[in-house]
Amino acid sequence: MADQKRRDFLGMVFGGFAAAGGVAALYAMKRTWDPLPSVMAAGFTTVDLSPMKPGEFRTVTWRGKPIFILKKDSTQLKKCNDADVKVGEGDYLVRIGLCTHLGCIPAWEADKQVFKCACHGGEFDACGTNTFGPPPRPLDIPPFKIEGTKLVLGEEGPEYKKLVGKA
Amino acid sequence: MAHFEKANSVYEWLDQRLAVTKLTKVLMTEYWIPKNINFLWAMGVVLMTMFTILLISGIFLLMYYKPDTKLAFDSVNYTIMQEVWFGWLWRHMHGVAASVVFLVIYIHMFTGIYYGSYKKGREMIWISGMLLFVTFSAEAFSGYMLPWGQMSYWAAQVITNLFGGIPFIGDELVIWIRGNFYVADATLTRFFMLHVLLLPLVIMGIIGLHFYSLRIPHVNNQEGEEIDFDAEAEKYKAGRKAESKVIPFWPVFLSKDLFVLGVFMVFYFYLVFYHYNFAMDPINFDPANPMKTPPHIYPEWYFLWSYEVLRGFFFDVGPLSAMDIGLIAFGIANVIFFLMPWLDRSPVVAPAHKRGAFKIWFWILVVDMIVLTIWGKLPPTGANAWIGFFASITFLTLLLVALPLITKKEAQRAGGAA
Ligand code: FES
Numbered sequence A: 001m002a003d004q005k006r007r008d009f010l011g012m013v014f015g016g017f018a019a020a021g022g023v024a025a026l027y028a029m030k031r032t033w034d035p036l037p038s039v040m041a042a043g044f045t046t047v048d049l050s051p052m053k054p055g056e057f058r059t060v061t062w063r064g065k066p067i068f069i070l071k072k073d074s075t076q077l078k079k080c081n082d083a084d085v086k087v088g089e090g091d092y093l094v095r096i097g098l099c100t101h102l103g104c105i106p107a108w109e110a111d112k113q114v115f116k117c118a119c120h121g122g123e124f125d126a127c128g129t130n131t132f133g134p135p136p137r138p139l140d141i142p143p144f145k146i147e148g149t150k151l152v153l154g155e156e157g158p159e160y161k162k163l164v165g166k167a
Numbered sequence B: 001m002a003h004f005e006k007a008n009s010v011y012e013w014l015d016q017r018l019a020v021t022k023l024t025k026v027l028m029t030e031y032w033i034p035k036n037i038n039f040l041w042a043m044g045v046v047l048m049t050m051f052t053i054l055l056i057s058g059i060f061l062l063m064y065y066k067p068d069t070k071l072a073f074d075s076v077n078y079t080i081m082q083e084v085w086f087g088w089l090w091r092h093m094h095g096v097a098a099s100v101v102f103l104v105i106y107i108h109m110f111t112g113i114y115y116g117s118y119k120k121g122r123e124m125i126w127i128s129g130m131l132l133f134v135t136f137s138a139e140a141f142s143g144y145m146l147p148w149g150q151m152s153y154w155a156a157q158v159i160t161n162l163f164g165g166i167p168f169i170g171d172e173l174v175i176w177i178r179g180n181f182y183v184a185d186a187t188l189t190r191f192f193m194l195h196v197l198l199l200p201l202v203i204m205g206i207i208g209l210h211f212y213s214l215r216i217p218h219v220n221n222q223e224g225e226e227i228d229f230d231a232e233a234e235k236y237k238a239g240r241k242a243e244s245k246v247i248p249f250w251p252v253f254l255s256k257d258l259f260v261l262g263v264f265m266v267f268y269f270y271l272v273f274y275h276y277n278f279a280m281d282p283i284n285f286d287p288a289n290p291m292k293t294p295p296h297i298y299p300e301w302y303f304l305w306s307y308e309v310l311r312g313f314f315f316d317v318g319p320l321s322a323m324d325i326g327l328i329a330f331g332i333a334n335v336i337f338f339l340m341p342w343l344d345r346s347p348v349v350a351p352a353h354k355r356g357a358f359k360i361w362f363w364i365l366v367v368d369m370i371v372l373t374i375w376g377k378l379p380p381t382g383a384n385a386w387i388g389f390f391a392s393i394t395f396l397t398l399l400l401v402a403l404p405l406i407t408k409k410e411a412q413r414a415g416g417a418a
Helices: A002-033 A037-041 A158-163 B010-018 B020-029 B039-062 B072-083 B087-115 B123-145 B150-165 B170-178 B185-215 B229-237 B249-274 B301-311 B322-343 B357-377 B383-417
Strands: A045-048 A057-062 A065-071 A085-087 A090-096 A107-109 A114-116 A130-132 A144-147 A150-153 B032-034 B246-248
Touching: A002 B170, A045 A057, A045 A065, A085 A144, A085 A158, A144 A158, B010 B020, B020 B249, B032 B229, B032 B249, B039 B087, B039 B185, B039 B249, B072 B087, B087 B123, B087 B249, B087 B301, B087 B357, B123 B150, B123 B185, B123 B301, B123 B322, B150 B170, B150 B185, B150 B322, B170 B185, B229 B246, B246 B249, B301 B322, B301 B357, B301 B383, B322 B383, B357 B383
Parallel strands: none
Antiparallel strands: A045 A150, A057 A065, A065 A090, A085 A090, A107 A114, A144 A150, B032 B246
């Protein structure tokens, strides 16, 4: 009887150690698949917006993703007050240029003033809102901070927080 | 330790140590196969051969391939294709085999469905087979990425993005799987590992399980007849071969398999030498460019049907967005065949042409999957979107609703007749 208890105890101790070791190993495996520190650190991009002309559209790269920047002009392109970013005097649409459906890059069609995603026919307007097709939500807003006329992508500034309703 | 005599030949020496005679009996000469099966049952051997070809050609490709986003494209399209002697041969054999292996898998699967080979007693054969299908899919997808062309890149982008649809952890999970904020070098190297090591190991393990799972219930036959394998084997061994319903796997059965295999290999090498292009998407001969999406992306032909189910739902229903419905439907499409043994409520094991409504169901399913496959490749606009939608609905209805109903009725009739 005493012997049996001792065996059970040893079994439980062994099982406990094995379980702890297993959890530790799983954690190590998970961390191995995490993005490397260098990848995490390279996550900032600064763009000077002052040279942009009204109506101009451009794409910059941030964390390997295309970022759409569209400078509004008062006549042609409607301003979207709750969706635009104000930098100095200018009014800009700043979005991650990946279709919210399956991640294709939509094209800016200046004459029609829409972002058209060729993959499954999704469309977004100049406010970044999904207006047609399978995309489930507007184009995503990248985290940004404003420094003078510069846009710093990768950091959550107060303007960003206001825009996404976090502040 | 057992007692060992002096051996008179190498064979005897091995037999004493490894029981070679007994082993060949169990695996070959006394592994009993029903006589009453047709050429469709040879698909297992065809698959085994295709897998072997993939493994061997893969080993040769591996010697020159470079898993690095800067080098991968050229290592395949220049080094292997232009410089390495017969590099083109290994690549085309590998690419074509990866494609036709799915053709054979689908034939194998639908043979199983047609003859009811997933039913009572044979569930494990079916499940291990479906597991093989899923791991083969992962293997094919991870391999498709490696040449790092435009289609590789955007296929990886879209497929990894699908995980973003999982509630709460989706976005984080996508970054974790990719090892970067976008599909990048870390993504390529880990998929490389999966493709050349982990998944092949898993596949080999499941192939072992799949073969083993046949041993107890034995292989089904054309009539779905229940055979007393022990009694029939006795007859065969006693020399009453004509009367016995079974034959040994080796050499009798395999001779027929080898004939089918021979015909298939003619077809396969015809493709390798004259039509390898069908397995090589032209867009994949542009190097990957994360800043430019090809205007129309689609997977290889063997994934088109489930891809079409994914995008078949293009409008929101109440609180569910079109995309979520698509994702859910896609999830169902990928696991639903696992449940065949339970969705089919009838105990009748018989070929579909003897099962009335089931026969109609079977052929509608086949046609529907062909429709899904064709429309999966077309741009999803206008009427195409609607055809895709109806075909997707039909697919789900056939498996989730029609199959249980039809087979339940059949079970009642069978019960009433008995
Ligand atoms: S990825 Fe843009 S519509 Fe599907």
